[in-house]
Amino acid sequence: MSEEPGERAARELLAEFGTRLDPAYVCDEVRRATRELEGQTRPGGATELIHRLARTRLLSRLDPVPGADDAAPDPGDAAAACRARMVERLRDAGIRDERVLAAMGAVPRERFVRPELAAEAYDDTPLDIGHDQTISAPWAVAFGIASLGLPQHARVLEVGTGSGYGAAVLARCAAEVVTVERDPELAAAARDLLARLAPDVEVRTGDGVHAGVDRAPYDGILVTAMASGRLPRPLVRQLAPGGTLVCPVGTNRVGTLVRWRDGAVEELAPVTFVPLVTGD
Template sequence: MESPEPAATRRHRMVEALRHEGVRDPRVLAAMDLVPRERFVAADLADLAYEDRPLPIHADATVSAPSIVARMTEALELTGTERVLEVGTGSGYAAAVLAACAAEVVTLEYDEDLARSARDALDATGFGAVEVRHADGALGAPDRAPFDAVAVTAMAPELPPALLEQLAPGGVLVAPVGPDRDGMLLRCRAGLTEELGPVRFVALRGAQTR
């Protein structure tokens, strides 16, 4: 049954919940209030778009829960001037949020069908400037490096060396790391790594992660 509330109303309520849960960066909150998550999920799941839960999008892939997208974006500490690399485009939702917070976004997706559908969704929602590539995310995008920030949206057994090498001096990488779907969200900057809390993600796919 279709929700009687407009999507914008549900989106505003989601943002207020994120604020209550501790998301403080006004740039991130504004981005979450701008991006229509319902346009990045299947039509029959649109009524669930603003619940704080992951949603299936294709095969084993999911669009992350809004709180995870907000936490990861906030951890990058974006000011609006950065070039950002995202590994794991998925539906394109997190890439749109990043695009609302930074100057440039390059996003890599291992699954060609997902890359194509994400490109369509980003174009349709006004985020066509995001560069979507069908590529092995673990290898990064060396032709566009260095990046001021890197966000990895799938679980890796270890931090992919290529992504660390493509960080600009003082750049920030945020990634979930663990032996399976459950692991720890890490933030790496200037050779230092800190734990941001336990998370659950689908596995990162690519030649260097098998």
């Protein structure tokens, strides 16, 4: 008899964490991840998503880095420690691009979430930012940017600014970043925040598939919303020779992160994202 996705994830995570954490707590985190992802995973992708979400949360509950100061830290120090632990979790999850890891460790993610969710900013889960949008989980941000394989001095287009976090990370990995947000209120808030934290980022309001065409060609294009059924061809046409498009493709917020480069299409990982809305 085949295992259910949650059962397989629980077995694997108990083998990894059962001697360091309470086994009941491990199982609780697997059940929590299974509930949150119910109905959001495509066939064959459920175990991987449940495993990744539960594992990242379990890693965050392990002892802090040895030698850490026992004195109560100020908020800035606490946030820096959270970022450092997040980066180590990203390494454990397979992110190897040191430029991306350094950027993730430098950008204050807590500034890009709603104040009441600041304590959850470094959990590996998407968080609501209003307007039926979310800030992507740290792994999704890091994996998407790393998958671009950006050259030095790259020009990058981000489709879906959200609160601006991804653009702030991209700004530390590329020479030029143009980010487009369809929602005017989100775009205005992101523009204000990025003006202070990543002032070289250009924030535009409009249809992400078309609003950055005058700045093309791009060495990399990262889409942070789910394209329905296929890659947006107008974005492919905005790539420089040898450029890379990374975009989630699927239906009902569930699909696969896809990479297009030189006409070759590669499926990278099962993902969940809010839908991409375009004027097409």
